[in-house]
Amino acid sequence: xxxxxxxxxGPPVIVVLQGDDRPPGMTPVERIADVRxxxxxxxxxxxxxxxxxxxxxxxxxxxxxxxxxxxGPGWVHIASAGVDRLLFPALVEGDTIVTNSRGVFDGPIAxxxxxxxxxxxxxxxxxxxLQAEGAWRHRETERVAGTRALVVGxxxxxxxxxxxxxxxxxxxxxIGRTARSGDPDLGEVLSDDRLxxxxxxADWVVLAAPLTDRTRGMIDRVALDRMRPGARxxxxxxxxxxxxxxxxxxxxxxxxxxxxxDVFVDEPLPAPSPLWGLPNVIxxxxxxxxxxxxxxxxxxxxxxNLDRRLSGRPLRNVVDKRLGYVRxxxxxxxx
Numbered sequence: 001x002x003x004x005x006x007x008x009x010g011p012p013v014i015v016v017l018q019g020d021d022r023p024p025g026m027t028p029v030e031r032i033a034d035v036r037x038x039x040x041x042x043x044x045x046x047x048x049x050x051x052x053x054x055x056x057x058x059x060x061x062x063x064x065x066x067x068x069x070x071x072g073p074g075w076v077h078i079a080s081a082g083v084d085r086l087l088f089p090a091l092v093e094g095d096t097i098v099t100n101s102r103g104v105f106d107g108p109i110a111x112x113x114x115x116x117x118x119x120x121x122x123x124x125x126x127x128x129x130l131q132a133e134g135a136w137r138h139r140e141t142e143r144v145a146g147t148r149a150l151v152v153g154x155x156x157x158x159x160x161x162x163x164x165x166x167x168x169x170x171x172x173x174x175i176g177r178t179a180r181s182g183d184p185d186l187g188e189v190l191s192d193d194r195l196x197x198x199x200x201x202a203d204w205v206v207l208a209a210p211l212t213d214r215t216r217g218m219i220d221r222v223a224l225d226r227m228r229p230g231a232r233x234x235x236x237x238x239x240x241x242x243x244x245x246x247x248x249x250x251x252x253x254x255x256x257x258x259x260x261x262d263v264f265v266d267e268p269l270p271a272p273s274p275l276w277g278l279p280n281v282i283x284x285x286x287x288x289x290x291x292x293x294x295x296x297x298x299x300x301x302x303x304x305n306l307d308r309r310l311s312g313r314p315l316r317n318v319v320d321k322r323l324g325y326v327r328x329x330x331x332x333x334x335x
Contacts, residue, residue: 165281
């Protein structure tokens, strides 16, 4: 790993915002940088000296409050694919480069989505409930091959979902900012202004879009009314993509057949939420991309990007702060 001086002339100062624990495998970084591990309480004290901020605690919303008036570090890296917690005005309007952890979660989330599709089609939640009751109740289940999946969001996670569902025999289409035909992973991609039109054709609606002003609340009462009565909604993107009260109403009324939710407007999902008790809902605690070893992968990605920065090479996964995600085709985003 190369080295270059920080703005102060010494080794780069890296502030790591940790959560309950420190990121693993940081020894190579510590050898060439002044690494300072902080919690939210001390973030504001350390940021003025920082050349780089590693947001290992990607749940934190403390950065906007702690951001120095004179401007923050030149580079902020977050240990998640989503960057909505980072895009407050002072950071967006300043010169700070933002990178994310795009690429770490694609395959695991796609596998998780396929698992949810199969769980619904094969009625696995009911099987587990009946087993716990000691009840022998034969049922017929559904085929997934030949059913139609609409993947909303055409970034790397959405593309991995498309490939994985297609391999299981589903007919896949996509919703993105730009329409195109013959996409290798998502087939026919419609522009997002045609979302409501596309919802009526899907058996499975999978949300994998970033949270932006354009996508917030995209699945509301009107969108839910456009879905088929037998369709299921799967959200592995961000909770606020869905208007939860509208979803609860649609599920209770039987306007859609079910929902699997890994993300929510408020996390942890509050105990009073009716989503906990609805029989046609699968609730999981924002874990769809978290597989054994995922924390080590996050650190390896950050260390690789640090090496790139110190040696003057382009960073991977540079976020367009105005759009809220990494542009497709960014030459350094997949190298």
